[in-house]
Amino acid sequence: MSGDAGRRPQSLQRRLLLAVLVAAPLLWAITVGVATDSAQTEVDEMFDSELIRLAGTVHGALSGMAAKGELTEIELKPPAEGGTGAAELEDMGLAAWDGDGRPLLYDEQGARLPWRRDASGFVDLQVDGIAWRVYYQQAADGRWSVAAAQRQEERDELIWGLLSGQLAPWLLMLPALLLALAWASRRALEPVRRIAGDLEGRDADSLRPLPLDETPSELRPIVGSMNALFERIEAARQRERRFTADAAHELRTPLALLRAQWDVARNSSDPGERAHAEGRLEAGIARMDRLVSQMLALSRVEAAEGLPQRRPVDWVPIVGQVMSDTLPLAERRRIELGCDWPEPPAQPLPLDGDPALLEILLRNLVDNATRYAPEGGSVTVVFEPDALRVENDGPPLAPELLQRLGERFRRPEGQAESGSGLGVSIVQRIAVLHGLEMRYGARADGTGVVARVGRVATGPAEHRGHRDAR
Incomplete structure (x- = not known):
């Protein structure tokens, strides 16, 4: 050392x-x-x-x-002896x-x-x-x-x-002054010892804030920062507990189904039954893969206090990558993908942000629109100077469904496509990190489903989805 x-x-x-x-x-x-x-x-x-x-x-x-x-x-001549008083001649x-x-x-x-x-x-x-x-x-x-x-x-x-x-x-x-200073300094530092004693006496799970009422003004910035740190740690612990509970809950059923399908595929002597079980097993694995990916993405954006990086966003490569990733699903469901850009010289939603997170946001919007659009329909990404919209030809969402959009692991009933019910939560959180808001609604003519992310909310029939997904 x-x-x-x-x-x-x-x-x-x-x-x-x-x-x-x-x-x-x-x-x-x-x-x-x-x-x-x-x-x-x-x-x-x-x-x-x-x-x-x-x-x-x-x-x-x-x-x-x-x-x-x-x-x-x-x-x-000097005076006689004694005649000078106290003078020294x-x-x-x-x-x-x-x-x-x-x-x-x-x-x-x-x-x-x-x-x-x-x-x-x-x-x-x-x-x-x-x-x-x-x-x-x-x-x-x-x-x-x-x-x-x-x-x-x-x-x-x-x-x-x-x-x-x-x-x-x-x-x-001087010695008395030093003793007085020693006593005064010890008294002045008593709040520090009190705070240290409070922290030392806590267990690992205690994150209650330190009291500010009796804290000297010189220590309040430190105590306030510690309390803010406690709040962030508690929020992180709550996210971890929620993530663990959600993962345990949501993975239990798919794992049980995969185990059952595997037993059928392994023990069945009927080729047709075995093929059916293998197809179900493959679909279950795909759903499991999507669920794990979405949960990890949600955990990442929820843990972010701010943007890890911020730079001018170029939407062209983001849109190209998202369309390429969604193309297999769109071809399987015979969905036509399209993108409308604003007329020059207008720019598509000028924004300083994290391109990687915005790619996740757009991918979830396009993926959801593609999964829930009627087969043979279309999905269009529309860019405006102050927003972007993702539209499909599906039936307008009911008001009660709009109210519950963004709830985790909740998907509309009767859906044939696999999903995790986390996409909307991910989109909402990324929008909040970029200072944007998200709204749902229908087109101006009352048809289709429109997800709008932008700075300014418009349209009386839209539902605001600006819920912090923490």
Whole structure:
């Protein structure tokens, strides 16, 4: 067994949990990235504004000193111990220089900042291996320049302090979230387990539909498809049972007659009696062959959910084959076969369908018309642009007989020709598969028997035979 064949598929619940385990850290990382960028922007904006204000304050002080002529070097000393509160002075730096780069004002950290003659605005520097954010501002007359600086580390600490306060609780809640998702997914998949339990508890003959009332909307298409499948299986089983019962019923009598005729032919010493028995035996075999063929054809068309193939139908070869197949019977009964085609450019019943099934349909119609027509009469296939008709010269059918046309294994009484009583059922089913309807009636003058298959029903004296032969 290959690895793929031996690997059991994962459950939906496990797939959901794995998806969460993968998606949660990924989304967390994306959230951290976005939050970090946003916090970095806000912190930079806040501290940069403070550096600008500090540099402006120093400029103001230097301007006052210059006006009094007191512009000298000033070193800022840190306050006494404990006088800074919670501030960390080593994270800030302040310095000022004259136009020649001589220090004018500086504190302990500012003394390390480099003088830059033309520097203006924010500059990121590395001083003694420490990253600084420095704001340079030049005097309008170029007499001095001021630099206010802050360690980048101070900003990073603030950013991560803000983020850790938000992310730590989320990380601590992740296991609880996964447990909650596991419970929720198990509850959400309960209808699936209920359906599986219902199906597992059934016996092989139970095809009752699954209930849709309590089925979630996401599962209704699947449950509906399963119920439709159950219906098709039940219909197929009913057809099989009906076919088996019909076959057992209809074959019992012919088989008994064949056995009796065989016993007569085998044991009789009278040549005439033996010849008569052999003739009856041959006729019985022919009837048996026709019955089996018709039953198989009916079983085939009844089992069809739709047409196995659909293409434009050419009626010429179909009619030729049907006439050739029916010719021996027509010659024996001295029936004249004919076909009337519509005048060009009209086409004979344009149709997309299955030519093989339509050949069966036409063969049954012509065969029935030939068997039940008076000897020496005629059978005509008439094509119209929207229908086809099969007519013979027989007497019009009685209303009570029209009502029962299409019943299986039922044939009119007093018939000398053999038959199975299935031909009309076969024709009806094939017509339904092609979206057609079938009607029976007489000619316009009230004579003969007409079987009409087409899209549009006409004629007040016709009887509709559009009964689904399922």
